[in-house]
Amino acid sequence: MKPAAFEYHAPSTATEAVTLLAELGEEAKVIAGGQSLVPMLALRLAVFDHLVDLRKPSELRGIEVRAESVRIGAGNTHASVGGSEQVRRAVPLLSRATPHIGHFQIRNRGTIGGAIAHADAAAEYPVVALTLDAAIETLSPRGARTIAASDFFTGMWSTDLEADEIVTGIEFPVWHGRCGYAIEEFTRRSGDFAMAGAAIAVRLDADSRIDRCAIGLFGLAATPVRARAVEKDLLGRPAAEISAREIGTAATASLEPSSDVHGSAEYRRRVGAVMVARAWQRAIAEASND
Known part of the structure; x- marks a missing residue:
């Protein structure tokens, strides 16, 4: 299929772009790289009278x-x-x-x-x-x-x-000190959106205790989420005494993923726990070797 007809705008500055958006109202849509919008337009899942391109500013x-x-x-x-x-x-x-x-x-x-x-x-x-x-x-x-x-x-x-x-x-x-970072995700095929994934950043103090950490999860809720309660519980604990598997289970326990043709909510939660555990192990290993 082809997109419905639209008028194309290519403003030279960001100020011109937002001015256009204000003038054109709800019938206008911003396009940047177009990797999400263009397929939607081509399938007519979305229709706009005006596209405002942000490539020039x-x-x-x-x-x-x-x-x-x-x-x-x-x-x-x-x-x-x-x-x-x-x-x-x-x-x-x-x-x-x-x-x-x-x-x-x-x-x-x-x-x-x-x-x-x-x-x-x-x-x-x-x-x-x-x-x-x-x-x-x-x-x-x-x-x-x-x-x-x-x-x-x-x-x-x-x-x-x-x-x-x-x-x-x-x-x-920018984080400083003995830091480690990792991102893990599970997809059906390479390049697909993640069914479940985790992004982790961790910092160790001089005694290899958790000085700072952040656990992000994606593909498991309507938005990306943070396991803030788990993060708080980990602070001050010796890295060597922490079970990655337990962290994965705790980080995903309260989530309620959607069920679809790709997997049930319980399946996604279990996969998410594994992704957290893997990312945690990699991040801790990097921080420990710093």
């Missing part, structure tokens, strides 16, 4: 390393994020998540801002943003604002963004 690109964080422009492709040595050194979890995203064609076109704004609960970048307490920078005709990742994802494919607002960048905090 230069202020939406670039990677800036700051003292305690890394800011990544929303227009950076997955490939540019995954290939950045700056990102690999400063935000390893984000770098390691990138190869899990679709196929190389998708990574060459899709953008980090688009992935965050699309808010698929089974996608990798949203869970990394949540796990690392990233800040989502946005712009609307009313000005700029910053939204904590914990407040940004509000439901399945829904966010705190207003209709005339776009993501301009994402700021990821």
